[in-house]
Amino acid sequence: MLYIVLVAGLLVCAYMAIRTGRLLSSALWLAGASALTSIIMYLLGAPEVGVIELSVGAGLVTILFVFAINIAGDEAIEVKALMPWPLALVLVVVAAVMLIFMALPGLGANLPQAQLTGFVRTFWEDRGLDALLQIVLIFAGTLGMLGLLAEARPDSHSKENS
Amino acid sequence: MNLSVPVIIIFAVFGLLGVGFYGLLITRNLIKVVVALQILVKGAMIALILAGRMVGQINLGQSLALTVIVADTIVAVVALALAVQIRRTVGTLDVRSLTNLRR
Numbered sequence: 726m727l728y729i730v731l732v733a734g735l736l737v738c739a740y741m742a743i744r745t746g747r748l749l750s751s752a753l754w755l756a757g758a759s760a761l762t763s764i765i766m767y768l769l770g771a772p773e774v775g776v777i778e779l780s781v782g783a784g785l786v787t788i789l790f791v792f793a794i795n796i797a798g799d800e801a802i803e804v805k806a807l808m809p810w811p812l813a814l815v816l817v818v819v820a821a822v823m824l825i826f827m828a829l830p831g832l833g834a835n836l837p838q839a840q841l842t843g844f845v846r847t848f849w850e851d852r853g854l855d856a857l858l859q860i861v862l863i864f865a866g867t868l869g870m871l872g873l874l875a876e877a878r879p880d881s882h883s884k885e886n887s
Numbered sequence: 888m889n890l891s892v893p894v895i896i897i898f899a900v901f902g903l904l905g906v907g908f909y910g911l912l913i914t915r916n917l918i919k920v921v922v923a924l925q926i927l928v929k930g931a932m933i934a935l936i937l938a939g940r941m942v943g944q945i946n947l948g949q950s951l952a953l954t955v956i957v958a959d960t961i962v963a964v965v966a967l968a969l970a971v972q973i974r975r976t977v978g979t980l981d982v983r984s985l986t987n988l989r990r
Contacts, residue, residue: 817905
């Protein structure tokens with residue numbers, strides 16, 4: 726029952742993040758979806774990743790969105806989507822139903838018992854390449870933040886030189 | 888159909904994937920595109936955790952989900968930086984106005 730409430734709230738948050746008009750509301754609905762995702766992860770037996778998702782997904786990414794919307798402006802573009810929305814809805818529903826019918830026979834009746842220790846060992850010893858990849862990605866993200874913060878002043882050098 | 892926990896979670900996964908694809912199909916705002924990508928990736932993360940739990944290797948699922956979280960955050964940072972710079976250069980966040988091949 727708890728899972729049903731959480732999943733329903735998660736889907737409502739995700740749908741509202743797409744359908745709401747203002748970008749700021751969209752970012753806040755996304756933060757709610759992220760928080761519910763982290764609760765589901767915790768209940769599934771993944772508390773470490775749940776905490777990281779809560780702090781990064783609901784915290785850092787939301788702040789980034791609010792920052793970017795603050796710079797770029799809350800511009801509502803609601804005229805004429807890329808394709809008519811009934812067509813998009815039909816395509817998505819057909820794809821989701823086909824995937825669900827493919828996936829359902831493989832699911833067991835209940836979850837096996839979770840092992841709750843050893844994440845640190847698995848991550849640092851078995852998945853060392855992932856850690857290296859994450860360091861590279863964080864470096865790329867730092868460069869991305871510089872792009873977010875950079876001011877567009879193409880003629881500043883010419884003014885200084887003249 | 889009996890609603891066991893994996894079935895409910897798999898509905899959440901495909902629901903999130905569906906909402907994310909729907910958002911990618913209908914939206915024209917660059918920042919909304921990033922929001923739709925984030926929703927898609929949330930579905931993928933829950934699927935990884937569920938798969939790890941189902942095969943009894945939750946730590947492997949957590950490691951992969953952690954990598955996905957980092958990659959997803961970096962994608963959001965770079966895409967938002969691109970959106971801000973496009974807004975400064977072009978003056979709009981509309982995806983359609985970025986193309987100049989149809990004139």
